Amino acid sequence: MPFIRADEAVVHEIHGGRFVSYVRPDTGSRDVAAWRVEIPAAMVGPTHTISEEETFYVLAGRLRLTIDAESAELRAGDAAVAPAGSELAIANTTDQPARLWVTTRVGLTAELADGTTFAPPWAQ
Template identity: 35%
Template sequence: MPLSTLADAPVFTRDGFTFRPLAVPSRGSSELAVWALEIAPGSASEVHSMDREEVFVVVTGEVSATIADQEISAASGDAVIVPAHHTLRIRNACATTPATLTAVTSAGMRATVGDATFPPPWAQ
């Protein structure tokens, strides 16, 4: 499948985060997982880690993140690089405007939140 459109992407929501898979195994990609991500104003993820490297490119807005206890801020055009197995908490730095990002990782990645490890449904 050479084209995967945002308009046809399934929508997954979790605590102020909206995931729309673009290139994932269920949509034709065998090696990479790419999704569009929108973070509602003021929303923050739970602390988690991934078993693969993950890169977030900020499309609009500004995000803050804690990566293995290091605080960073990223604005439109910046890339946030999260090494495999490092803890991450990412949040929309603005209380009034959504942030949009493109996330890229490897197909088959697994997330760990607390004691639970699972494949995120938007990466399948």
């Protein structure tokens, strides 16, 4: 099934963000997971270490993305790549929501600062 319709997206809300999953094994992908994440104004996400490379493309708004202690302010049209094993943090320091398109390999896990491992359902 090469086509994924909007009504097939699955929504997950966690850590203050809204993750809308499109590309994943149950929609036909074998290797890649992709989703839209909506980050509300003034939200700071938890720092975590990722098991797989992730790519980010800013669809709307502005946010601060930190990859291994290097930070950049990104806005619509900007992109970033976080290598596997890197520490990642996202913050929306504005008064407007931001939206990103994120892509990674199926099976991504994230280790939180307290040592717990999280397997995001939108990347499994």
